[in-house]
Amino acid sequence: MREEVIRLSKDVEIRLPGRSYTKYPKYVAYGAANVLAEYARVHYHVDPLINGIWQHGWHPSFWRLGSEYESYSGIVSGAIKKKLCDIYVARRDQERCLRSDGFRRTQAIGLPIIYAHTKSERIPKSLLVMPPHLNHEASHKWRCDDYAKYIEDIKDDFDVVAACVGASTKDREEPWVSTFREIGITVIAGADFRDRSSLSRMANLFSYFEYMTTNAFGSHIAYAAYFGAKVSVYGHIDKIHAAGFKGGFYDKYPGITKKLVDAVNGVFDSDLKWLRVDHPLEGHYAREWAMKELGADCKVSKEEAAKLLLDEHLCRLYWTTRDVYKRMKHAFGLS
Numbered sequence: 001m002r003e004e005v006i007r008l009s010k011d012v013e014i015r016l017p018g019r020s021y022t023k024y025p026k027y028v029a030y031g032a033a034n035v036l037a038e039y040a041r042v043h044y045h046v047d048p049l050i051n052g053i054w055q056h057g058w059h060p061s062f063w064r065l066g067s068e069y070e071s072y073s074g075i076v077s078g079a080i081k082k083k084l085c086d087i088y089v090a091r092r093d094q095e096r097c098l099r100s101d102g103f104r105r106t107q108a109i110g111l112p113i114i115y116a117h118t119k120s121e122r123i124p125k126s127l128l129v130m131p132p133h134l135n136h137e138a139s140h141k142w143r144c145d146d147y148a149k150y151i152e153d154i155k156d157d158f159d160v161v162a163a164c165v166g167a168s169t170k171d172r173e174e175p176w177v178s179t180f181r182e183i184g185i186t187v188i189a190g191a192d193f194r195d196r197s198s199l200s201r202m203a204n205l206f207s208y209f210e211y212m213t214t215n216a217f218g219s220h221i222a223y224a225a226y227f228g229a230k231v232s233v234y235g236h237i238d239k240i241h242a243a244g245f246k247g248g249f250y251d252k253y254p255g256i257t258k259k260l261v262d263a264v265n266g267v268f269d270s271d272l273k274w275l276r277v278d279h280p281l282e283g284h285y286a287r288e289w290a291m292k293e294l295g296a297d298c299k300v301s302k303e304e305a306a307k308l309l310l311d312e313h314l315c316r317l318y319w320t321t322r323d324v325y326k327r328m329k330h331a332f333g334l335s
Helices: 025-040 066-072 092-100 144-157 167-171 175-182 198-208 219-226 248-252 254-269 287-294 302-308 312-331
Strands: 003-007 013-017 087-089 106-108 123-130 160-165 186-189 209-214 230-233
Touching: 003 186, 013 198, 025 198, 025 302, 087 092, 092 106, 123 198, 123 219, 144 160, 144 175, 160 175, 175 186, 198 209, 198 219, 209 219, 219 230, 219 287, 248 254
Parallel strands: 087 106, 123 160, 123 209, 160 186, 209 230
Antiparallel strands: 003 013
């Protein structure tokens, strides 16, 4: 796989896995099956597929939003009405929760990112800034200039500073990009749902930086801590609003969306209050905490991982069928 070389300063550069886009992002989802296949040392000539649905984002252990949330949020997506599909989650508490709600074929195996291979060498006194990322189904307004001012005030206390924004955000030149560039900070494109390399890319990125700071809740907190960065919440925190979420899951389950919004808005005053600091240099080394949150104790062996993947012939048949279906929809004007 080709590498992307990013120069952070005159003397410092980093190398990240280059981007590799798929036509069917819903089924590749950041490259979860790709990192599992690499971990299991199983080589595919087509995109691998896992035999079931695998949770890809962090659902904190301290949230008590009920089995309804676990069942119909990002883990299962509400699509499994007959509850006959294999479902893979991060932790055993989630496994118990879903099984109690009738999803008997649920297994805790850890989150996909813990299977990603890293080869990065950490850069001393380096800071990665991660502001809120934009979601195609969300329309929140962030105070970009205000947050950038907080970062500008402390950036000279580090030897290297970079900001990571959502890949689609960077592609569209959204406000975060221009805001950080105006204060002389390198902008790095982060995860992209369409990118097979996203999980490997983020795992390596977190492994390069000594510190990661943010002003928003998200999986990046647990991910960065898992890969050894010292994590913190610094600067003002913008609230999110249920009205800012539109389409798909959010429209279908407004009650769950409200629970989620309330939990996110209160998290830095309660369960994650310990992350708030007066300066990112006070960031916390919290790898043990992150390992528990991401289900590291449930990580399967290479042999077991190989068994979770579909045979390459089935994968090839599946992708060929998807291509034919897509062409037929286009031919009949249904796309």
